[in-house]
Amino acid sequence: MAVLIERGNPQDTPIEPDIALPCLRKDPAPPTIPRMSVPIHFRQVDLATGGRMFTRRHVLVANGSITTVSPTPIESPPGALVVDGPGILAQGFVDTHVHGRRGFDVMRPGDVAPLSLDLLAQGVTGFLPTVVAAPPDRLLAALSATCGDPRGARVLGIHAEGPFLSPDQPGMFPPDAFRDYDRALWHDMLATAVSPIRLMTVAAERLTPAQIDELSADGVTLSLGHTNATYAQASAAFDAGVTRVTHAYNAMPGFHHRAPGAVGALLDRGDIDAELILDGVHVARAPARILAATRTGGNIVLRPQPG
Ligand SMILES: [Zn+2]
Numbered sequence: 001m002a003v004l005i006e007r008g009n010p011q012d013t014p015i016e017p018d019i020a021l022p023c024l025r026k027d028p029a030p031p032t033i034p035r036m037s038v039p040i041h042f043r044q045v046d047l048a049t050g051g052r053m054f055t056r057r058h059v060l061v062a063n064g065s066i067t068t069v070s071p072t073p074i075e076s077p078p079g080a081l082v083v084d085g086p087g088i089l090a091q092g093f094v095d096t097h098v099h100g101r102r103g104f105d106v107m108r109p110g111d112v113a114p115l116s117l118d119l120l121a122q123g124v125t126g127f128l129p130t131v132v133a134a135p136p137d138r139l140l141a142a143l144s145a146t147c148g149d150p151r152g153a154r155v156l157g158i159h160a161e162g163p164f165l166s167p168d169q170p171g172m173f174p175p176d177a178f179r180d181y182d183r184a185l186w187h188d189m190l191a192t193a194v195s196p197i198r199l200m201t202v203a204a205e206r207l208t209p210a211q212i213d214e215l216s217a218d219g220v221t222l223s224l225g226h227t228n229a230t231y232a233q234a235s236a237a238f239d240a241g242v243t244r245v246t247h248a249y250n251a252m253p254g255f256h257h258r259a260p261g262a263v264g265a266l267l268d269r270g271d272i273d274a275e276l277i278l279d280g281v282h283v284a285r286a287p288a289r290i291l292a293a294t295r296t297g298g299n300i301v302l303r304p305q306p307g
Contacts, residue, residue, distance in 0.1 A: 041076040045085035059089055092125025096199060097159055097246070097275060097303050099130050106131055107138065109145035116152030126156045128199055133162030133177040136185060143193040157198030160189065161246065165226035166203040171251040178226075181207040183214070190218065201246040202237075203227035204262070209240035216241035223275070226251045227262050234265035238272060247303065248274040248291055249283050270296030277303050 042059040047069060060068035060077070068074055076082055099106050104115035106129040119127055129146045131139060148155040163185070167175035179185075181202075190197060200215065201223045207215070215222060224237055225246030245266050255263040266272055267290065274291055277283060292300055 039077050039080040041074070041080045041082045042089055043073070043082065043084050045083075045087050045089045048088055048090040053088075056085070057089075088123075090123065092153075093123050094156070095119065095124045095127040095153075095303075096301060097130050097161070098124075098127050099132065099161075106146065107134060107142045109141055112146050112155065113149040113152065116148030116155065119153040120151075124153045126154045128157050128159040129155060129195075130159040130161050132173050133165060133175075133179075135177055136188065139163065139177070140188060140192045143189055143197075146193070146195055155195050157196045158193055159199040159201070160197050161201040162226065164200075164202045164206040166205060166228045168228045169203070169226045169251045169253075171226055171247075173226075178203075179206075181211045183211075186215070186218075199223060199244075201225040202242070204229035204233045204237035204242065207237075209236050212237055212240040212242060223273075224252075224262055224266075228253060229262045229265075231260040231262075231264045231268075234262040235269070238265065238269050242272075244273040244275065244301075246275050247277050247282070249287055250277060267291070267294050270294050270298055272298045273301060274298060275301040275303050 039060060039062040042057075042061070044056050045059060047054040047057045047059055049066075054069065054071075056071070058068070058070045058072065058074045059066060060074060060080075062077075098115075098119070100111065101115060101118055104111040104118060106112055106115065112129050115129070116127070129148075131142045131146070133139070134142070143158065143160075146155060146158055162173070163177050163179050164181045165173075165175075165178045167178045170178070197220050199221045202212075202215075203226055204212075204224055205228060212222060221244060222237075222242040223244035223246045224234060224242050227234070229237065229252075245262070248266060249263060252262040253259070255261065255267070260268070266274060274295070276288060276291060278288060
């Protein structure tokens with residue numbers, strides 16, 4: 001799904017996806033990509049594609065694909081929806097870590113729908129509502145209410161940031177609800193979640209490699225975070241199936257040449273994906289560059305907002 005950002009708020013246009021997928025509800029079939037049945041004619045927009053920006057273009061989109069890009073005006077096909085610039089026409093962003101925005105809180109049942117509309121207006125077309133560690137009744141209530149608005153950014157699954165995290169690295173969360181791996185609670189989470197839990201942030205020292213293997217078998221991608229893990233513990237977790245790190249460098253001890261810790265293990269493993277809060281505050285530029293330079297197969301997942 002492409003989206004026009006900065007101007008021409010998609011919420012203000014009469015665009016409706018052909019297929020509404022507000023949440024995924026245990027459907028084993030892969031989600032169907034909604035296609036716009038009406039051609040869309042964008043006039044005088046800046047088109048971002050292939051790493052380049054083409055300014056003041058006229059763009060025609062039909063059946064979900066760009067069919068025409070022209071520096072000069074083009075004719076609108078019959079029945080086309082016309083959207084005027086200025087604005088940037090770009091691929092939609094996918095946000096894998098979002099707790100809320102502008103007062104909307106994923107932990108508050110009912111907030112994910114308005115949040116999905118707000119995210120789409122910012123250019124995010126798909127996201128993982130991210131629940132945080134909380135007492136089980138509150139956590140399960142949040143997991144049961146992560147449905148978006150069919151007109152908003154699509155819920156692609158859920159990110160569970162906890163609760164198997166280290167109380168020594170709570171970040172912005174109260175650590176009371178952090179706990180050791182609890183299979184019964186995990187099963188309750190899986191059973192209650194209204195969309196599949198796609199991603200889970202765990203502290204390596206809260207799980208054994210066998211338990212990591214068990215969780216991976218349930219189809220969840222595991223991400224190391226809020227952790228005091230030693231280099232050996234973090235490396236063992238990567239070997240056991242953790243493939244990602246949550247907000248690399250933050251909520252984990254810094255790199256020390258005698259105690260390299262989770263950061264050292266990440267820098268030593270170029271195949272691991274690393275989420276990075278690249279807002280100029282959470283991580284300085286040099287460690288961000290070093291992290292990028294050490295990726296040999298793993299990706300950097302940018303996260304503009306903390307939380
Ligand atoms: Zn966090």
